[in-house]
Amino acid sequence: xxxxxxxxxxxxxxxxxxxxxxxxxxxxxxxxxxxxxxxxxxxxxxxxxxxxxxxxxxxxxxxxxxxxxxxxxxxxxxxxxxxxxxxxxxxxxxxxxxxxxxxxxxxxxxxxxxxxxxxxxxxxxxxxxxxxxxxxxxxxxxxxxxxxxxxxxxxxxxxxxxxxxxxxxxxxxxxxxxxxxxxxxxxxxxxxxxxxxxxxxxxxxxxxxxxxxxxxxxxxxxxxxxxxxxxxxxxxxxxxxxxxxxxxxxxxxxxxxxxxxxxxxxxxxxxxxxxxxxxxxxxxxxxxxxxxxxxxxxxxxxxxxxxxxxxxxxxxxxxxxxxxxxxxxxxxxxxxxxxxx
Amino acid sequence: xxxxxxxxxxxxxxxxxxxxxxxxxxxxxxxxxxxxxxxxxxxxxxxxxxxxxxxxxxxxxxxxxxxxxxxxxxxxxxxxxxxxxxxxxxxxxxxxxxxxxxxxxxxxxxxxxxxxxxxxxxxxxxxxxxxxxxxxxxxxxxxxxxxxxxxxxxxxxxxxxxxxxxxxxxxxxxxxxxxxxxxxxxxxxxxxxxxxxxxxxxxxxxxxxxxxxxxxxxxxxxxxxxxxxxxxxxxxxxxxxxxxxxxxxxxxxxxxxxxxxxxxxxxxxxxxxxxxxxxxxxxxxxxxxxxxxxxxxxxxxxxxxxxxxxxxxxxxxxxxxxxxxxxxxxxxxxxxxxxxx
Numbered sequence: 001x002x003x004x005x006x007x008x009x010x011x012x013x014x015x016x017x018x019x020x021x022x023x024x025x026x027x028x029x030x031x032x033x034x035x036x037x038x039x040x041x042x043x044x045x046x047x048x049x050x051x052x053x054x055x056x057x058x059x060x061x062x063x064x065x066x067x068x069x070x071x072x073x074x075x076x077x078x079x080x081x082x083x084x085x086x087x088x089x090x091x092x093x094x095x096x097x098x099x100x101x102x103x104x105x106x107x108x109x110x111x112x113x114x115x116x117x118x119x120x121x122x123x124x125x126x127x128x129x130x131x132x133x134x135x136x137x138x139x140x141x142x143x144x145x146x147x148x149x150x151x152x153x154x155x156x157x158x159x160x161x162x163x164x165x166x167x168x169x170x171x172x173x174x175x176x177x178x179x180x181x182x183x184x185x186x187x188x189x190x191x192x193x194x195x196x197x198x199x200x201x202x203x204x205x206x207x208x209x210x211x212x213x214x215x216x217x218x219x220x221x222x223x224x225x226x227x228x229x230x231x232x233x234x235x236x237x238x239x240x241x242x243x244x245x246x247x248x249x250x251x252x253x254x255x256x257x258x259x260x261x262x263x264x265x266x267x268x269x270x271x272x273x274x275x276x277x278x279x280x281x282x283x284x285x286x287x288x289x290x291x292x293x294x295x296x297x298x299x300x301x302x303x304x305x306x307x308x309x310x311x312x313x314x315x316x317x318x319x320x321x322x323x324x325x326x327x328x329x330x331x332x333x334x335x336x337x338x339x340x341x
Numbered sequence: 342x343x344x345x346x347x348x349x350x351x352x353x354x355x356x357x358x359x360x361x362x363x364x365x366x367x368x369x370x371x372x373x374x375x376x377x378x379x380x381x382x383x384x385x386x387x388x389x390x391x392x393x394x395x396x397x398x399x400x401x402x403x404x405x406x407x408x409x410x411x412x413x414x415x416x417x418x419x420x421x422x423x424x425x426x427x428x429x430x431x432x433x434x435x436x437x438x439x440x441x442x443x444x445x446x447x448x449x450x451x452x453x454x455x456x457x458x459x460x461x462x463x464x465x466x467x468x469x470x471x472x473x474x475x476x477x478x479x480x481x482x483x484x485x486x487x488x489x490x491x492x493x494x495x496x497x498x499x500x501x502x503x504x505x506x507x508x509x510x511x512x513x514x515x516x517x518x519x520x521x522x523x524x525x526x527x528x529x530x531x532x533x534x535x536x537x538x539x540x541x542x543x544x545x546x547x548x549x550x551x552x553x554x555x556x557x558x559x560x561x562x563x564x565x566x567x568x569x570x571x572x573x574x575x576x577x578x579x580x581x582x583x584x585x586x587x588x589x590x591x592x593x594x595x596x597x598x599x600x601x602x603x604x605x606x607x608x609x610x611x612x613x614x615x616x617x618x619x620x621x622x623x624x625x626x627x628x629x630x631x632x633x634x635x636x637x638x639x640x641x642x643x644x645x646x647x648x649x650x651x652x653x654x655x656x657x658x659x660x661x662x663x664x665x666x667x668x669x670x671x672x673x674x675x676x677x678x679x680x681x682x
Contacts, residue, residue: 261602266569266619270588277614
């Protein structure tokens with residue numbers, strides 16, 4: 001889709017938040033449309049991704065990637081179309097997803113491209129969610145880090161979210177019992193009706209210990225942890241011998257500096273011969289295609305469903321992360337900034 | 342060694358402690374010397390083991406084994422000699438180690454015997470320490486759970502202790518840099534002069550963060566955790582990407598009910614793609630001989646040294662655990678209750 005825009009609208013980081021970034025930490029800026037150098041590709045972005053991990057990318061505290069600099073374009077996954085290519089592997093018209101940032105146009109090296117999207121029978125937006133980092137995170141976190149085995153009991157926090165819903169569905173199609181933990185009746189209903197969880201727990205209204213004991217009478221073999229905090233503290237009390245806790249996200253903790261206190265985990269780990277393991281999906285980059293092929297097939301077969309929460313216009317981007325942390329979305333949050341197709 | 346004793350002196354649990362068991366939680370009792378039934382073995386114990394894990398065995402809280410019942414003989418490893426055997430695999434005179442309890446005589450099934458000690462070029466007492474559960478714990482914890490790799494940096498808490506000193510020496514002979522954490526100048530000197538650590542940190546007088554940063558400029562790849570608590574909290578701040586924390590013991594925590602609070606670990610685990618894993622050596626029972634053969638060879642070659650703290654007489658047993666937790670021993674604590682040889 002050739003795009004006539006002469007201006008590259010960018011969302012840049014204006015000041016560094018200490019907790020969840022709010023709209024006022026960003027500003028919109030107009031820049032010229034960049035030109036690709038030798039070996040580079042110019043991409044017109046169509047969908048921008050909004051992810052909980054972005055909080056970490058703009059905070060100054062130690063993280064798994066360098067913080068976005070003040071005045072820099074917000075780091076983001078995005079999906080779009082190649083406008084101009086000076087690299088032999090890409091040509092104008094190709095659909096791609098990758099690290100294009102919150103902006104209309106990005107000039108990138110091939111290393112920034114996560115996927116060259118095959119002639120798409122599945123929607124472009126899906127490559128930022130169920131076929132993108134969310135699905136790939138669920139896939140490797142559950143199967144590789146969690147070493148899921150047939151017939152096990154799997155608990156998932158933020159169970160109706162973009163990663164969590166995918167974790168629950170993969171575990172289910174692998175023959176496991178799945179227990180989703182989410183906030184509010186709307187989300188627990190979604191867990192049961194849309195994502196096929198065997199049980200759903202509302203951490204806002206249920207007694208977590210009672211509900212976990214009822215839903216997981218044999219204990220929990222794999223806990224896919226997207227929250228940390230009180231939810232995880234409760235789950236730790238219900239681990240089964242040999243349990244694996246996949247530490248994927250910490251959505252319930254708004255500040256890590258200074259480190260918040262919580263109940264010590266060593267005794268649980270020792271008595272249950274359990275392990276907790278942190279996991280950053282970018283480490284699996286070389287193996288993304290393996291996960292994406294499996295996920296695409298499951299989506300085509302209707303065995304994995306997904307939901308999207310699409311905001312329209314790049315002006316929505318600055319406030320979109322804070323909205324995620326308020327739990328206002330039901331499904332993978334995206335921003336559409338150009339016509340899709 | 343035929344023993345003329347007509348009485349079986351036993352140390353039994355009198356009341357259940359909530360923290361570290363003290364002398365008053367036990368009492369001495371005289372019982373008749375038992376007779377082995379069909380398929381059983383009568384053992385005269387020579388050395389009784391005293392281990393930090395005993396605290397857990399007598400506490401009521403959830404643990405990896407049933408608590409010792411009130412009025413029951415204190416559970417313990419011991420080494421001794423077969424007096425009478427009604428099992429074809431054992432005969433009078435054999436040296437054995439196993440779960441014989443704090444008593445002069447034990448009638449046991451073969452399942453209670455951990456090792457049939459080969460014609461001993463090494464002292465019998467070593468089979469309760471460096472060749473027993475302590476050494477085996479170090480071996481599997483470090484190599485199996487910790488997945489130690491050549492050239493890594495290994496930190497060990499209770500570094501001069503029976504398990505810790507063995508961990509440090511195995512890591513060293515596997516080509517790693519070893520950093521021992523212990524309490525007091527006497528123990529840190531032992532770490533450096535006797536157990537070959539590259540660096541030793543006195544947690545009682547050094548600033549842990551400064552000392553760890555100086556001793557581990559590249560960060561810590563494997564942390565063998567025998568303490569939990571403030572020492573471990575500090576080590577967590579110095580993990581390297583891909584680190585493994587082997588949760589082996591929690592010596593610094595005197596009570597687990599209710600769970601004590603500490604800094605949350607999830608962010609460390611996530612940022613460092615690290616894992617914490619609990620580990621109970623009894624799960625490796627089928628593979629003890631593999632570890633014992635390696636350890637015995639290293640001891641013969643002088644590549645692993647060990648120290649013992651031998652108390653004389655079964656009357657010493659009741660107070661011996663509390664003494665461990667006061668740190669009064671330098672080396673593996675044993676109680677000799679019969680002539681050795």
